[in-house]
Every structure is written in C-alpha cells, then in structure tokens.
Amino acid sequence: MARIAYVNGRYTPLSEAQVHVEDRGFQFADGVYEYWSVLGGKLADAEGHLDRLERSLSELRIQEPMSRAALLGVLRETVRRNRVREGSIYLQVTRGAARRDHPFPPPGVRPTVVAIARPADFSSMEAKARHGVAVLTQPDIRWGRCDIKTVGLLPNILAKQAAREAGANEAWLVDADGFVTEGSSTNAWIVDAEGRLRTRDLGANILRGITRKTLMALAAELQMTVLETPFTVAEAMSAKEAFFTAASAFITPVVKIDSVIIGDGHPGPISLRLRSLYFQRARKDAL
Numbered sequence: 001m002a003r004i005a006y007v008n009g010r011y012t013p014l015s016e017a018q019v020h021v022e023d024r025g026f027q028f029a030d031g032v033y034e035y036w037s038v039l040g041g042k043l044a045d046a047e048g049h050l051d052r053l054e055r056s057l058s059e060l061r062i063q064e065p066m067s068r069a070a071l072l073g074v075l076r077e078t079v080r081r082n083r084v085r086e087g088s089i090y091l092q093v094t095r096g097a098a099r100r101d102h103p104f105p106p107p108g109v110r111p112t113v114v115a116i117a118r119p120a121d122f123s124s125m126e127a128k129a130r131h132g133v134a135v136l137t138q139p140d141i142r143w144g145r146c147d148i149k150t151v152g153l154l155p156n157i158l159a160k161q162a163a164r165e166a167g168a169n170e171a172w173l174v175d176a177d178g179f180v181t182e183g184s185s186t187n188a189w190i191v192d193a194e195g196r197l198r199t200r201d202l203g204a205n206i207l208r209g210i211t212r213k214t215l216m217a218l219a220a221e222l223q224m225t226v227l228e229t230p231f232t233v234a235e236a237m238s239a240k241e242a243f244f245t246a247a248s249a250f251i252t253p254v255v256k257i258d259s260v261i262i263g264d265g266h267p268g269p270i271s272l273r274l275r276s277l278y279f280q281r282a283r284k285d286a287l
C-alpha cells in the first residue's frame with residue numbers, strides 16, 4: 001500500500017510529497033515538530049504532545065496553522081489513510097516558505113505543515129527492552145532553548161551517531177558540571193539505592209518530555225518518590241537501575257553506561273514494571 005503524507009492541506013503519496021526549496025525549516029531549521037506513538041490506531045499521550053506543540057510554536061512566534069481540533073483531525077486522518085495500527089505519527093510545522101532572509105518573513109506567509117505516519121514493529125522493540133540497552137555519554141553541546149522542540153537537531157544527531165558507532169542505543173548528554181541533562185532523543189532516569197526515581201528538573205535546559213510527565217503521574221499513583229534532581233554520570237553508573245523515556249521508546253531499561261554495567265546487567269524490576277504500566281495507561285488513554 002502506498003504511504004500517504006499530509007502536506008499543507010493535501011493528502012499526497014509520500015513519494016510525491018514536497019515542500020518548497022526555500023522553506024525556512026529546510027534553510028534555517030526554523031520549525032518545530034511533535035511525535036506520537038500510535039497504539040491500536042490511536043495517538044498515545046495525544047493532548048500532552050498537542051500542548052507542547054502549541055507552546056513550541058508560541059515561544060518561536062510561529063502562527064498556529066489551524067485549530068487544535070483540526071490538527072488532531074489531520075493527524076488521525078493521516079494515521080487512518082496509512083492504516084497504521086501500531087507505529088507513529090510525525091508532525092512538522094515550519095515558519096513557511098519565503099525568500100531567504102534571516103528575519104521573520106512578511107505577514108501572510110503561511111506555516112508549512114507536514115504529517116507522516118509510519119507502522120512500527122513494537123514486538124522487536126519489546127524484545128530489545130527485555131534485554132536492556134547501552135548508552136554512551138557525550139558532551140551536551142546544544143543551544144540554550146532545548147525546552148522548545150525545534151527541528152534543529154544536529155547536536156542530537158551527532159551524539160546519537162557516536163552512540164550507534166560505539167554499539168550503544170542512545171547517547172546521554174552531560175553538561176559542563178558533569179550532570180546528565182537528558183538523552184539525545186529521550187529523557188534520562190535512574191533508580192537510586194532507596195528505590196527513588198530521579199530525573200533532571202525542568203529548570204534545566206532539557207525537553208519537557210511528555211512520556212516523562214505521564215510517568216510522573218503514574219509514579220505518584222504508585223506512591224513512588226520522584227526526585228527532580230540532577231545526577232552525575234558516576235551516580236548513574238552506580239544506580240540500582242537506569243532507563244530512558246520517549247514517545248518513540250516508551251520506557252526503555254538501560255543496562256550499560258559507557259563500559260560500566262548497571263546493576264546485574266539486566267533490566268531492573270522497577271523499570272520493567274513502569275514500562276508495562278505505561279503501556280497499559282497509554283493504550284487506554286489514546287485518542
């Protein structure tokens with residue numbers, strides 16, 4: 001079946017889908033994105049990602065391309081036309097196409113909107129999570145507004161590539177003081193000796209992960225303590241458990257950081273339990 005993309009009001013075969021060569025997303029990374037997992041044909045954490053999209057657009061003063069309801073309609077229709085039951089949907093909104101010039105374009109230039117849905121094999125992801133994955137630490141060389149989900153991901157890409165070349169699944173970014181900020185495309189967590197969850201606070205220069213937020217609500221219901229306090233690489237290496245969260249990875253246990261094995265080298269019980277509970281919750285609440 002031919003895949004279908006949504007581009008500026010039209011559903012088009014993916015192979016023919018195009019944006020302008022002077023799109024500001026292409027020329028300046030002047031755009032934002034969101035990514036939802038699709039579970040049972042529905043969007044996981046739908047509202048949370050829409051909230052963050054609106055915030056990203058507002059922080060960059062990019063016009064909202066349509067109402068929230070209309071946007072959700074586009075996302076669902078793209079999922080439907082691609083017959084995705086298990087997979088993802090990616091949405092990108094840029095400041096639009098205009099003659100290349102650094103300042104914002106004149107009023108009237110419409111944002112570019114693209115949505116792409118893709119099926120995924122969650123069972124192979126599940127198998128990977130059952131074994132746990134390795135992460136590689138890398139210096140965090142990103143700009144100062146990582147709370148905005150922009151398409152300017154070059155430092156993240158370089159870190160992820162370094163991880164993959166080292167045989168690791170993800171890169172954990174480390175700030176100038178030696179504290180882990182987050183992953184290249186995930187939020188970083190540890191379980192400390194007292195069984196408390198720890199992850200970086202939102203005052204830091206990190207993305208406000210939606211999976212992170214849902215997990216926090218889940219942890220509160222389970223009466224688990226969550227500390228939003230920075231941890232060093234050494235603390236992570238000696239933690240009981242480690243894992244990362246993202247819409248694309250759910251909750252993925254980490255069993256190795258650089259060359260150091262975490263715990264007994266197998267995913268910890270807390271990480272696995274949270275992963276399974278997150279799935280149940282996300283599936284039930286999907287829109």
Ligand code: PMP
Nearest residue numbers: 185186187207209210211246247
């Ligand atoms: N941090 C970064 C840098 C990311 O790119 C992502 C995924 N987009 C996350 C964290 C996780 O966020 P979410 O749970 O909203 O997918």
